[in-house]
Amino acid sequence: MAYPNDRKYTKDHEWVRLSGDTAEVGITDYAQQQLGDVVFVDLQAVGTAVTAGTPFGTIESVKAVSELFAPLSGEIVAVNDRLAQAPEDVNTRPHETWMVKIHVAGGAADGLLDSAQYEALLT
Amino acid sequence: MSDTAATAALKLTPLHARHVASGARMVPYAGWEMPVEYSGITAEHLAVRTRAGVFDVSHMGEIEIAGKDAVKAVQHLTCNDAGKLKMGQAQYSALLTPEGTFVDDVLVYRLGPNHFMIVVNAANAARAADWITAQAKATGDAAVVDSSARYALIAIQGPAALDTVQPLTGADLASVRPYWFTYGEVSQARALISRTGYTGEDGFEIFVPPNMADRVWQSLLQAGHAAGVVPCGLGARDTLRLEAAMRLYGNDIDDTTTPVEAGLSGIVGWNKPTFVGAERLRAQKASGPERVLAGLEMLDRGIARHGYPVLKDGARVGTVTSGTQTPFLKKAIAMAYLPPSLATPGTRVDVDVRGRASAATVVPLPFYKRPRTV
Numbered sequence: 001m002a003y004p005n006d007r008k009y010t011k012d013h014e015w016v017r018l019s020g021d022t023a024e025v026g027i028t029d030y031a032q033q034q035l036g037d038v039v040f041v042d043l044q045a046v047g048t049a050v051t052a053g054t055p056f057g058t059i060e061s062v063k064a065v066s067e068l069f070a071p072l073s074g075e076i077v078a079v080n081d082r083l084a085q086a087p088e089d090v091n092t093r094p095h096e097t098w099m100v101k102i103h104v105a106g107g108a109a110d111g112l113l114d115s116a117q118y119e120a121l122l123t
Numbered sequence: 124m125s126d127t128a129a130t131a132a133l134k135l136t137p138l139h140a141r142h143v144a145s146g147a148r149m150v151p152y153a154g155w156e157m158p159v160e161y162s163g164i165t166a167e168h169l170a171v172r173t174r175a176g177v178f179d180v181s182h183m184g185e186i187e188i189a190g191k192d193a194v195k196a197v198q199h200l201t202c203n204d205a206g207k208l209k210m211g212q213a214q215y216s217a218l219l220t221p222e223g224t225f226v227d228d229v230l231v232y233r234l235g236p237n238h239f240m241i242v243v244n245a246a247n248a249a250r251a252a253d254w255i256t257a258q259a260k261a262t263g264d265a266a267v268v269d270s271s272a273r274y275a276l277i278a279i280q281g282p283a284a285l286d287t288v289q290p291l292t293g294a295d296l297a298s299v300r301p302y303w304f305t306y307g308e309v310s311q312a313r314a315l316i317s318r319t320g321y322t323g324e325d326g327f328e329i330f331v332p333p334n335m336a337d338r339v340w341q342s343l344l345q346a347g348h349a350a351g352v353v354p355c356g357l358g359a360r361d362t363l364r365l366e367a368a369m370r371l372y373g374n375d376i377d378d379t380t381t382p383v384e385a386g387l388s389g390i391v392g393w394n395k396p397t398f399v400g401a402e403r404l405r406a407q408k409a410s411g412p413e414r415v416l417a418g419l420e421m422l423d424r425g426i427a428r429h430g431y432p433v434l435k436d437g438a439r440v441g442t443v444t445s446g447t448q449t450p451f452l453k454k455a456i457a458m459a460y461l462p463p464s465l466a467t468p469g470t471r472v473d474v475d476v477r478g479r480a481s482a483a484t485v486v487p488l489p490f491y492k493r494p495r496t497v
Binding site: 036039 | 148159160163164165166358361362424425426428447448450455477
């Protein structure tokens with residue numbers, strides 16, 4: 001799968017799509033492949049302040065639990081409620097499935113990658 | 124550098140190249156590099172419940188005991204009553220420490236009047252072989268041979284298993300009852316075909332020479348293709364066995380737990396005069412165990428995992444041994460050791476899911492029982 005160049009990526013295999021000062025955050029195709037079948041996505045509530053590099057939720061596959069790390073600091077202004085019923089969206093459409101929207105407060109986390117840099121990281 | 128060293132040390136089954144070529148995701152498991160999933164754990168799990176799946180379980184160890192005193196040795200070193208075994212029959216049993224705790228859980232096959240094969244877990248293979256050798260030596264004239272390298276082991280599990288394997292062999296498989304085995308050829312490979320498994324479904328475990336493994340693997344998948352039979356990895360094997368409440372060594376049972384605590388009193392040969400661990404088990408049976416393995420179903424959102432504390436009114440009362448979100452039942456289920464007073468179905472407890480108390484209820488085991496056809 002190609003990694004769209006309309007967004008940035010983290011070394012933790014998340015993607016961030018900024019529009020204005022709001023960022024959609026999801027996980028990459030690589031991440032969902034590594035996790036396997038996602039069965040549960042547990043996200044912090046709207047209104048929660050998050051800090052770049054700290055967890056904003058957990059994602060569970062059949063096998064294991066992983067933490068989701070905020071790629072930037074700010075406040076959660078929306079969570080994708082559909083994931084409660086359809087966590088498999090993360091597997092089937094990883095790059096269309098945002099998990100939270102963050103109203104960005106500070107600057108971006110260090111080391112956000114563009115798609116070419118992210119693809120290079122995977123090889 | 125360390126990665127290379129670790130990879131080099133992993134053992135490979137005779138089907139390793141096939142798994143890699145087929146695009147399976149490979150992971151280290153118990154010293155072996157094994158396929159964890161092919162098409163995905165959920166898809167594989169559902170295939171086994173509704174059609175059938177094929178598993179490489181060649182990492183399991185096989186240890187044979189033969190000689191004049193083989194029966195005596197097996198009766199001494201396994202807890203179930205191997206004296207009841209007829210030739211061609213297999214039995215779920217365990218090797219116990221003198222304290223009655225598990226060295227391993229095993230299947231004992233009676234190959235001949237004085238010849239047995241004990242199938243042990245991969246993680247315990249070396250330890251179990253040493254332990255069996257030491258115990259057998261003490262009981263008389265019986266030779267112990269680790270014959271693990273002589274077998275590849277392929278399991279086919281699910282309602283379509285019988286119809287998939289039957290065309291490949293001259294052996295009459297319908298006449299082989301559960302926990303019995305027969306000999307025959309499968310796709311021209313000399314095989315021991317056992318009606319056993321670790322998924323809660325009907326199926327077979329097929330022991331073949333390593334150099335024939337790929338041929339048998341391929342012919343099973345080919346024969347089952349139209350029926351939707353798929354290759355499966357250890358991930359689905361784990362979720363399948365958990366739904367069926369089959370215990371996993373290292374998670375649900377280990378050298379700190381006994382068959383009485385694990386709800387496996389049924390595999391203890393109580394009428395045998397003695398065996399390793401007997402005294403402790405009899406005492407525990409008489410006094411009642413302080414904890415028992417119970418089933419849990421989550422009521423709150425959240426998945427209980429191995430090692431999570433179980434709470435009652437905020438106080439820790441037990442520990443989760445296995446837990447997952449099951450693909451077939453579509454519930455979060457778990458097994459946990461609990462005090463007997465809290466192990467009655469319907470009892471409410473909480474599971475500490477990463478700091479959050481999540482409600483759960485005790486349910487009977489197994490979580491899943493296959494519909495039996497007459």
